[in-house]
Amino acid sequence: MTIRLLALDVDGTLTDGGVYMDGEGAEFKRFDIRDGMGIARLRKAGVEIALISGRHSEATEQRARDLGITRLCNGVADKMAVLSAIVEELGITFAETAFMGDDVNDVECLRAAGLAVVPADGVPEARAAADYVTFSPAGRGAVREAAELILAGNGGQ
DSSP: OOOOEEEEOOTTTTSOSOOEEOSSSOEEOOOOHHHHHHHHHHHHTTOEEEEEESSOOHHHHHHHHHHTOOEEEESOSOHHHHHHHHHHHHTOOGGGEEEEOOSGGGHHHHHHSSEEEEOTTOOHHHHHTOSEEOSSOTTTTHHHHHHHHHHHHTTOO
C-alpha cells in the first residue's frame, strides 16, 4: 500500500532528544539537514507530513515553517487522537500512514500506523512496536532513512 502521510514525533525522532536551555526561557534544538531533505523529497512526491510533538517548542515551529510543514501539533498530550484526526481530515486510512516515534508515548500511534518506524536509539517499547528500526540514531539521519524507505516502497517517486 502507498504511504500518503508521514507523521513524526519531534524530540528524540527529528532531534537527538536534547534541549538546550539558557536559563532565561530560550531553548535550542539541533535538526539534521539530511532529515530535512528527506522531508522535502517526500513532500515533492506528494506525501503529506505532520509533526506531532508532546512538548510545545518555538524551535519546532520554526523548523516546520522552514520545511513548509503546515500540520504542526505542538504540545500534544494525546498523540493518537491527533493522528486519528489528521488521517480523517486527509480521507486516508491508517494503512496509508507511517508514524515515526521513539518513546512510550508514541507506541499507540506506532501500533496503529501501516508503517511504524523507530530511530535506532528509541526505547525498547517503541522498538518492539516498530516495523522498521533505522540504522541511524534520532536527529542524525533517522528521518531521512525513513523517507527513503517510504519513497522506495511508494515506487521510487
